[in-house]
Protein backbone atom coordinates (compact mmCIF):
# COMPACT_ATOMS: atom_id res chain seq x y z
CA UNK A 1 0.00 0.00 0.00
CA UNK A 2 1.34 3.41 -0.93
CA UNK A 3 0.37 7.06 -0.81
CA UNK A 4 -3.20 8.23 -0.37
CA UNK A 5 -5.00 8.26 -3.72
CA UNK A 6 -8.10 10.04 -2.37
CA UNK A 7 -8.15 12.38 0.59
CA UNK A 8 -11.27 14.01 1.92
CA UNK A 9 -10.76 16.86 4.36
CA UNK A 10 -13.43 18.72 6.30
CA UNK A 11 -16.05 17.97 3.70
CA UNK A 12 -19.52 19.44 4.25
CA UNK A 13 -22.58 19.14 2.05
CA UNK A 14 -25.85 20.78 2.94
CA UNK A 15 -28.94 20.52 0.79
CA UNK A 16 -31.40 23.38 1.06
CA UNK A 17 -31.21 26.11 3.64
CA UNK A 18 -32.86 27.45 6.77
CA UNK A 19 -35.31 25.16 8.52
CA UNK A 20 -35.39 22.71 5.65
CA UNK A 21 -31.58 22.34 5.42
CA UNK A 22 -30.32 18.73 5.32
CA UNK A 23 -26.73 18.28 6.48
CA UNK A 24 -25.95 15.24 4.33
CA UNK A 25 -22.21 15.38 5.08
CA UNK A 26 -20.88 17.02 8.19
CA UNK A 27 -17.09 17.38 8.42
CA UNK A 28 -15.98 14.17 6.72
CA UNK A 29 -12.28 13.27 6.83
CA UNK A 30 -10.98 10.18 5.03
CA UNK A 31 -7.75 8.91 3.47
CA UNK A 32 -7.93 6.10 0.93
CA UNK A 33 -4.56 4.55 0.17
CA UNK A 34 -3.37 3.64 -3.30
CA UNK A 35 -3.97 -0.06 -4.00
CA UNK A 36 -6.25 -0.82 -1.08
CA UNK A 37 -9.84 -2.04 -0.99
CA UNK A 38 -11.66 0.48 1.17
CA UNK A 39 -15.24 0.16 2.34
CA UNK A 40 -17.78 2.86 3.09
CA UNK A 41 -20.79 1.52 4.91
CA UNK A 42 -23.89 3.12 6.31
CA UNK A 43 -27.60 2.62 6.61
CA UNK A 44 -30.01 4.28 4.20
CA UNK A 45 -29.75 8.06 4.36
CA UNK A 46 -26.32 8.01 6.03
CA UNK A 47 -24.85 10.08 3.20
CA UNK A 48 -23.04 7.41 1.18
CA UNK A 49 -24.26 8.49 -2.25
CA UNK A 50 -23.56 12.12 -1.51
CA UNK A 51 -20.05 11.29 -0.35
CA UNK A 52 -19.40 9.19 -3.45
CA UNK A 53 -20.59 11.96 -5.75
CA UNK A 54 -18.29 14.42 -3.97
CA UNK A 55 -15.45 11.91 -4.14
CA UNK A 56 -15.68 11.47 -7.90
CA UNK A 57 -16.01 15.23 -8.26
CA UNK A 58 -19.49 15.11 -9.78
CA UNK A 59 -21.12 16.91 -6.87
CA UNK A 60 -20.04 20.27 -5.51
CA UNK A 61 -19.58 20.07 -1.75
CA UNK A 62 -20.70 23.03 0.31
CA UNK A 63 -17.14 23.29 1.56
CA UNK A 64 -14.07 21.15 2.04
CA UNK A 65 -11.18 19.63 0.17
CA UNK A 66 -10.97 16.60 -2.08
CA UNK A 67 -7.49 15.50 -3.16
CA UNK A 68 -7.36 13.00 -6.02
CA UNK A 69 -3.97 11.51 -6.82
CA UNK A 70 -2.20 14.50 -5.31
CA UNK A 71 -4.38 17.07 -7.07
CA UNK A 72 -6.21 19.34 -4.70
CA UNK A 73 -9.77 20.63 -5.12
CA UNK A 74 -10.91 23.14 -2.55
CA UNK A 75 -14.49 24.34 -2.14
CA UNK A 76 -15.04 27.40 -0.01
CA UNK A 77 -18.04 28.42 2.06
CA UNK A 78 -20.62 29.54 -0.46
CA UNK A 79 -22.55 32.73 -0.90
CA UNK A 80 -25.35 30.77 -2.49
CA UNK A 81 -26.44 27.15 -2.31
CA UNK A 82 -23.31 25.59 -3.73
CA UNK A 83 -19.67 25.66 -2.74
CA UNK A 84 -17.37 27.52 -5.05
CA UNK A 85 -14.43 25.64 -6.48
CA UNK A 86 -11.16 27.44 -5.91
CA UNK A 87 -7.69 27.18 -7.38
CA UNK A 88 -8.43 24.80 -10.23
CA UNK A 89 -9.76 24.91 -13.77
CA UNK A 90 -12.69 22.98 -15.26
CA UNK A 91 -10.21 21.19 -17.51
CA UNK A 92 -8.22 19.92 -14.55
CA UNK A 93 -11.47 18.81 -12.96
CA UNK A 94 -12.35 16.83 -16.11
CA UNK A 95 -8.95 15.14 -16.14
CA UNK A 96 -9.18 14.24 -12.46
CA UNK A 97 -12.67 12.77 -12.97
CA UNK A 98 -11.21 10.33 -15.47
CA UNK A 99 -9.04 8.80 -12.76
CA UNK A 100 -12.15 7.51 -11.01
CA UNK A 101 -14.73 5.25 -12.62
CA UNK A 102 -17.83 3.69 -11.20
CA UNK A 103 -20.02 0.63 -11.26
CA UNK A 104 -23.59 0.61 -9.99
CA UNK A 105 -26.28 -1.65 -8.60
CA UNK A 106 -28.24 -1.24 -11.84
CA UNK A 107 -25.22 -1.92 -14.12
CA UNK A 108 -26.11 0.99 -16.45
CA UNK A 109 -25.09 -0.82 -19.63
CA UNK A 110 -26.14 0.47 -23.04
CA UNK A 111 -28.78 -2.03 -24.09
CA UNK A 112 -28.50 -1.39 -27.84
CA UNK A 113 -24.80 -2.13 -27.88
CA UNK A 114 -23.05 -5.49 -27.65
CA UNK A 115 -20.82 -6.23 -24.68
CA UNK A 116 -17.75 -5.49 -26.75
CA UNK A 117 -19.18 -2.13 -27.86
CA UNK A 118 -20.19 -1.26 -24.32
CA UNK A 119 -16.60 -1.71 -23.21
CA UNK A 120 -15.32 0.27 -26.21
CA UNK A 121 -17.67 3.18 -25.43
CA UNK A 122 -15.56 5.11 -22.88
CA UNK A 123 -12.50 4.62 -25.06
CA UNK A 124 -14.37 6.05 -28.07
CA UNK A 125 -15.21 9.10 -26.00
CA UNK A 126 -11.65 9.63 -24.92
CA UNK A 127 -10.42 9.29 -28.52
CA UNK A 128 -8.73 5.86 -28.48
CA UNK A 129 -8.47 4.57 -32.11
CA UNK A 130 -11.13 1.92 -32.87
CA UNK A 131 -8.74 -1.00 -33.47
CA UNK A 132 -6.84 -0.31 -30.27
CA UNK A 133 -10.06 0.06 -28.31
CA UNK A 134 -11.33 -3.25 -29.66
CA UNK A 135 -8.12 -5.02 -28.71
CA UNK A 136 -8.22 -3.59 -25.19
CA UNK A 137 -11.91 -4.51 -24.85
CA UNK A 138 -11.13 -8.12 -25.79
CA UNK A 139 -8.37 -8.22 -23.16
CA UNK A 140 -10.80 -6.90 -20.59
CA UNK A 141 -13.47 -9.43 -21.59
CA UNK A 142 -10.92 -12.14 -20.99
CA UNK A 143 -9.96 -10.62 -17.65
CA UNK A 144 -13.57 -10.71 -16.43
CA UNK A 145 -14.07 -14.21 -17.85
CA UNK A 146 -16.62 -13.36 -20.55
CA UNK A 147 -14.72 -13.52 -23.83
CA UNK A 148 -17.47 -15.65 -25.36
CA UNK A 149 -20.02 -12.88 -24.73
CA UNK A 150 -18.26 -10.26 -26.86
CA UNK A 151 -21.12 -10.09 -29.36
CA UNK A 152 -23.99 -10.73 -26.96
CA UNK A 153 -26.32 -7.93 -25.90
CA UNK A 154 -26.80 -7.04 -22.21
CA UNK A 155 -30.37 -8.41 -22.28
CA UNK A 156 -28.91 -11.85 -22.97
CA UNK A 157 -26.80 -11.82 -19.80
CA UNK A 158 -27.43 -12.72 -16.18
CA UNK A 159 -27.08 -10.04 -13.49
CA UNK A 160 -23.61 -11.24 -12.53
CA UNK A 161 -22.49 -11.27 -16.17
CA UNK A 162 -23.86 -7.73 -16.68
CA UNK A 163 -21.84 -6.56 -13.69
CA UNK A 164 -18.70 -8.21 -15.12
CA UNK A 165 -19.22 -6.29 -18.36
CA UNK A 166 -19.77 -3.08 -16.38
CA UNK A 167 -16.51 -3.74 -14.51
CA UNK A 168 -14.66 -4.31 -17.79
CA UNK A 169 -16.11 -1.06 -19.15
CA UNK A 170 -15.13 0.82 -16.00
CA UNK A 171 -11.56 -0.41 -16.34
CA UNK A 172 -11.26 0.42 -20.04
CA UNK A 173 -9.71 3.83 -19.47
CA UNK A 174 -7.23 2.55 -16.86
CA UNK A 175 -8.66 4.39 -13.89
CA UNK A 176 -6.75 4.64 -10.65
CA UNK A 177 -9.88 4.14 -8.57
CA UNK A 178 -12.92 1.94 -9.12
CA UNK A 179 -15.92 3.07 -7.07
CA UNK A 180 -18.44 0.29 -6.54
CA UNK A 181 -21.77 1.78 -5.49
CA UNK A 182 -23.93 -1.04 -4.07
CA UNK A 183 -22.52 -3.10 -6.95
CA UNK A 184 -23.63 -6.43 -5.56
CA UNK A 185 -26.85 -5.36 -3.85
CA UNK A 186 -29.05 -6.71 -6.65
CA UNK A 187 -27.25 -10.05 -6.87
CA UNK A 188 -27.81 -13.37 -5.12
CA UNK A 189 -25.21 -14.51 -2.56
CA UNK A 190 -23.31 -16.85 -4.90
CA UNK A 191 -23.08 -14.26 -7.66
CA UNK A 192 -22.14 -11.61 -5.09
CA UNK A 193 -19.27 -13.81 -3.92
CA UNK A 194 -18.02 -14.28 -7.49
CA UNK A 195 -18.13 -10.53 -8.22
CA UNK A 196 -16.30 -9.77 -4.98
CA UNK A 197 -13.67 -12.38 -5.91
CA UNK A 198 -13.29 -10.71 -9.28
CA UNK A 199 -12.83 -7.27 -7.67
CA UNK A 200 -10.20 -8.71 -5.34
CA UNK A 201 -8.45 -10.33 -8.26
CA UNK A 202 -8.47 -7.12 -10.33
CA UNK A 203 -7.21 -5.14 -7.36
CA UNK A 204 -4.24 -7.49 -7.09
CA UNK A 205 -3.54 -7.91 -10.81
CA UNK A 206 -3.99 -4.30 -11.88
CA UNK A 207 -3.28 -2.48 -8.62
CA UNK A 208 -6.48 -0.48 -9.05
CA UNK A 209 -7.76 1.02 -5.80
CA UNK A 210 -11.27 -0.23 -5.06
CA UNK A 211 -13.78 1.72 -2.99
CA UNK A 212 -16.83 -0.31 -2.02
CA UNK A 213 -19.99 1.52 -0.95
CA UNK A 214 -22.53 -0.74 0.65
CA UNK A 215 -25.08 -1.19 3.40
CA UNK A 216 -24.03 -4.83 3.88
CA UNK A 217 -21.36 -5.63 6.43
CA UNK A 218 -20.84 -9.05 4.81
CA UNK A 219 -19.49 -7.32 1.69
CA UNK A 220 -17.02 -5.28 3.75
CA UNK A 221 -16.01 -8.38 5.65
CA UNK A 222 -15.38 -10.26 2.43
CA UNK A 223 -13.04 -7.90 0.62
CA UNK A 224 -12.13 -4.70 2.44
CA UNK A 225 -9.02 -4.09 4.48
CA UNK A 226 -10.25 -0.81 5.95
CA UNK A 227 -13.68 0.67 6.41
CA UNK A 228 -15.38 3.93 7.31
CA UNK A 229 -18.76 3.79 8.97
CA UNK A 230 -21.01 6.65 7.94
CA UNK A 231 -23.89 7.58 10.19
CA UNK A 232 -26.06 10.65 9.88
CA UNK A 233 -23.52 12.42 7.67
CA UNK A 234 -20.53 11.85 9.94
CA UNK A 235 -17.82 9.20 10.01
CA UNK A 236 -18.75 7.36 13.19
CA UNK A 237 -15.69 5.14 13.04
CA UNK A 238 -12.95 4.20 10.62
CA UNK A 239 -10.09 1.77 10.69
CA UNK A 240 -9.05 -1.76 9.92
CA UNK A 241 -12.01 -4.04 9.30
CA UNK A 242 -10.81 -6.56 11.88
CA UNK A 243 -10.45 -3.88 14.56
CA UNK A 244 -13.93 -2.51 13.98
CA UNK A 245 -15.43 -6.00 13.84
CA UNK A 246 -13.76 -7.09 17.00
CA UNK A 247 -14.49 -4.02 19.03
CA UNK A 248 -16.99 -1.56 17.59
CA UNK A 249 -16.96 1.58 19.75
CA UNK A 250 -19.98 3.45 18.48
CA UNK A 251 -23.64 2.53 18.38
CA UNK A 252 -23.60 3.01 14.61
CA UNK A 253 -20.80 0.46 14.25
CA UNK A 254 -22.47 -1.99 16.61
CA UNK A 255 -25.74 -1.74 14.70
CA UNK A 256 -23.98 -2.59 11.46
CA UNK A 257 -21.54 -5.19 12.71
CA UNK A 258 -23.96 -7.04 14.94
CA UNK A 259 -27.43 -6.21 13.64
CA UNK A 260 -28.82 -9.17 15.60
CA UNK A 261 -27.89 -6.94 18.47
CA UNK A 262 -26.21 -7.84 21.65
CA UNK A 263 -28.28 -5.29 23.43
CA UNK A 264 -29.41 -4.71 26.95
CA UNK A 265 -32.67 -3.16 25.92
CA UNK A 266 -34.80 -6.19 26.74
CA UNK A 267 -33.47 -6.30 30.31
CA UNK A 268 -34.74 -4.31 33.30
CA UNK A 269 -33.48 -0.78 33.85
CA UNK A 270 -30.29 -0.81 35.88
CA UNK A 271 -29.12 -4.22 34.61
CA UNK A 272 -25.32 -4.20 34.75
CA UNK A 273 -23.42 -6.16 32.22
CA UNK A 274 -20.07 -6.41 30.55
CA UNK A 275 -19.63 -6.35 26.81
CA UNK A 276 -16.76 -8.71 26.04
CA UNK A 277 -15.03 -8.35 22.71
CA UNK A 278 -12.99 -11.19 21.23
CA UNK A 279 -10.12 -9.62 19.35
CA UNK A 280 -8.95 -12.31 16.97
CA UNK A 281 -7.72 -15.06 19.24
CA UNK A 282 -7.53 -18.37 17.41
CA UNK A 283 -10.43 -19.75 19.45
CA UNK A 284 -13.06 -18.45 21.84
CA UNK A 285 -11.79 -18.85 25.33
CA UNK A 286 -14.09 -20.91 27.49
CA UNK A 287 -14.46 -17.74 29.51
CA UNK A 288 -17.63 -18.51 31.41
CA UNK A 289 -16.35 -21.88 32.60
CA UNK A 290 -12.99 -20.52 33.71
CA UNK A 291 -14.66 -17.62 35.54
CA UNK A 292 -16.66 -20.14 37.54
CA UNK A 293 -13.65 -22.39 38.18
CA UNK A 294 -10.97 -19.74 38.87
CA UNK A 295 -13.09 -17.11 40.67
CA UNK A 296 -16.15 -19.01 41.76
CA UNK A 297 -18.33 -16.45 39.95
CA UNK A 298 -21.23 -17.42 37.75
CA UNK A 299 -22.31 -15.03 35.03
CA UNK A 300 -25.20 -15.26 32.58
CA UNK A 301 -24.78 -14.88 28.86
CA UNK A 302 -27.34 -12.21 27.91
CA UNK A 303 -26.45 -12.27 24.25
CA UNK A 304 -23.72 -13.25 21.85
CA UNK A 305 -22.83 -12.41 18.31
CA UNK A 306 -19.56 -13.84 17.18
CA UNK A 307 -17.95 -14.69 13.87
CA UNK A 308 -14.72 -15.79 12.24
CA UNK A 309 -12.67 -13.65 9.91
CA UNK A 310 -9.51 -15.05 8.36
CA UNK A 311 -9.70 -17.97 10.77
CA UNK A 312 -9.67 -15.66 13.79
CA UNK A 313 -12.47 -15.30 16.27
CA UNK A 314 -14.21 -11.95 16.55
CA UNK A 315 -17.37 -10.70 18.09
CA UNK A 316 -19.02 -9.63 21.25
CA UNK A 317 -20.77 -11.31 24.11
CA UNK A 318 -22.89 -9.60 26.69
CA UNK A 319 -22.51 -11.08 30.15
CA UNK A 320 -24.73 -10.16 33.08
CA UNK A 321 -22.59 -9.11 36.09
CA UNK A 322 -23.28 -10.44 39.57
CA UNK A 323 -25.28 -8.12 41.87
CA UNK A 324 -22.52 -8.16 44.50
CA UNK A 325 -20.20 -5.24 43.60
CA UNK A 326 -17.09 -7.09 44.79
CA UNK A 327 -17.91 -10.13 42.66
CA UNK A 328 -18.72 -7.87 39.73
CA UNK A 329 -15.35 -6.09 40.02
CA UNK A 330 -13.56 -9.42 40.37
CA UNK A 331 -15.28 -10.83 37.29
CA UNK A 332 -14.46 -7.72 35.29
CA UNK A 333 -10.77 -7.74 36.15
CA UNK A 334 -10.58 -11.49 35.46
CA UNK A 335 -12.12 -11.03 32.00
CA UNK A 336 -9.79 -8.12 31.27
CA UNK A 337 -6.75 -10.24 32.17
CA UNK A 338 -7.52 -12.76 29.41
CA UNK A 339 -5.48 -12.59 26.19
CA UNK A 340 -7.23 -11.31 23.04
CA UNK A 341 -10.21 -10.17 24.99
CA UNK A 342 -11.36 -6.70 26.00
CA UNK A 343 -14.25 -5.74 28.19
CA UNK A 344 -16.41 -2.69 28.67
CA UNK A 345 -18.96 -2.30 31.43
CA UNK A 346 -22.40 -1.30 30.24
CA UNK A 347 -25.56 -0.40 32.06
CA UNK A 348 -29.05 -0.03 30.63
CA UNK A 349 -31.00 2.96 31.84
CA UNK A 350 -34.13 2.47 29.78
Ligand SMILES: Nc1ncnc2c1ncn2[C@@H]1O[C@H](COP(=O)(O)OP(=O)(O)OP(=O)(O)O)[C@@H](O)[C@H]1O
Pocket residue numbers: 015016022023024042043044045046047048049050051215
Ligand atom coordinates in the same frame (compact mmCIF):
# COMPACT_ATOMS: atom_id res chain seq x y z
N1 LIG B 1 -30.53 16.38 -3.92
C1 LIG B 1 -30.89 16.34 -2.64
N2 LIG B 1 -31.68 17.29 -2.12
C2 LIG B 1 -32.06 17.27 -0.83
N3 LIG B 1 -31.67 16.33 0.06
C3 LIG B 1 -30.87 15.36 -0.39
C4 LIG B 1 -30.45 15.28 -1.76
N4 LIG B 1 -29.66 14.21 -1.92
C5 LIG B 1 -29.60 13.61 -0.71
N5 LIG B 1 -30.32 14.29 0.21
C6 LIG B 1 -30.47 13.95 1.64
O1 LIG B 1 -29.17 13.77 2.19
C7 LIG B 1 -29.16 12.67 3.09
C8 LIG B 1 -28.13 11.65 2.63
O2 LIG B 1 -28.58 11.03 1.45
P1 LIG B 1 -27.73 9.97 0.61
O3 LIG B 1 -28.51 9.63 -0.61
O4 LIG B 1 -26.35 10.48 0.41
O5 LIG B 1 -27.71 8.73 1.63
P2 LIG B 1 -27.31 7.20 1.34
O6 LIG B 1 -26.53 6.76 2.51
O7 LIG B 1 -26.70 7.07 0.01
O8 LIG B 1 -28.73 6.50 1.36
P3 LIG B 1 -29.26 5.28 0.42
O9 LIG B 1 -28.47 4.08 0.84
O10 LIG B 1 -30.72 5.18 0.81
O11 LIG B 1 -29.06 5.68 -0.98
C9 LIG B 1 -30.58 12.14 3.14
O12 LIG B 1 -31.21 12.72 4.25
C10 LIG B 1 -31.19 12.63 1.85
O13 LIG B 1 -32.57 12.80 1.99
